[in-house]
Amino acid sequence: MRSALAQHVLRAVYDRKAPAYDLHHGLLTLHADERGRRLVVRHAVAEGDRVLDAGGGTGATALLAARKVGPKGRVVLLDFSEGMLFQARRKAHAAGLAERMxxxxxxxxxxxxxxxxxxxxxxxxxxxxxxxxxxxxxxLYRVLCPGGLLGVAHSAEPANPLLRRLAGWVEAAAWRFPALSMGCRAVDTLPALEAADAELEFRATIGVPLWPFIVYVVRKPEQAA
Structure with a gap:
């Protein structure tokens, strides 16, 4: 896994990109990003839930969750970028959902x-x-209630070795331009949750073969410490 960009670099990139982030990320992922958000919300959120959208950016996922939880639920959107949060608040007010968030x-x-x-x-x-x-x-798993659901979508390495090597070259080229890569690289998080006895409820791979995303939902056992 490639080393992450420095926090101050990431914050500057996301603050600057915030007004066009949805368009930019959608184009880079060929709109697989929206499919991943909908899968996560469909399988992890229920009416009346208290929901945390961590690193929720401009609110694309949080708005889907706010619609699903209904008036008795609550969605907290946390992000490190003031610019992204400004866009999220604006979209929430425009959608009439700000009171749930x-x-x-x-x-x-x-x-x-x-x-x-x-x-x-x-x-x-x-x-x-x-x-x-x-x-x-x-x-994220720590702040989840026992019996609750954690829904994740993130970049993953291609399964095919040849595509994996090609994807590494593409990632390396994009990494030279933080405004293009936005600090995103392939990561692997599900094994750590499974080692903590999380129960896999849903898993899918979406996107294109060269740049796939893993989408998964795990449940925290009722008797989790």
Whole structure:
């Protein structure tokens, strides 16, 4: 796994990219990103849930979740970029969903929440840029209630060895331009959750063969410590 970009570089990139982030990310992923968000929300969120969307950016996933939880639910969107949160707030007000949502500036590697705070926790494409994606996903698991669902979508390596090598070359070229790569690289987080006895509920691979995304949902056991 390639080393992450520095935090201050990432924040500057996302603040600057925020107004056009949805368009930019959609084009780079051939709109597989939206499919991943919908799969995560479909399989991880229920009406009335307390939901955390960690690294939720401009709110694309959080808005889907806010519609699904209904008026009795609550969605907290946490992101380290003020620029991205500004776009999320604007979209939430335009959609008439702001009253179901809270917006927090924060670091995914230092979540400002107690253990077992949420019925569902979501991360769509926000683990990829972290310095330690495994630490990040285990932090998300910590704040999930026993019996709750964690839904994740992130970049993954191609299964085919030849495509994996080609994808590495493409990633290396993009890495020279942070505004293009946005710090995203292929990561692997599911094994750490499975080692912690998380129960796999759903798994799919989407995107194109050269740049796939893994989408998964795990349940935290009821008797989890």
């Amino acid at each position: 809270d917006f927090r500036v924060g670091n995914m590697l230092d979540l400002p929440f107690e253990e077992a705070s949420f019925d569902a926790v979501l991360s769509t494409y926000s683990l990829c840029p972290l310095g330690d994606p495994v630490e990040g996903v285990m932090g």
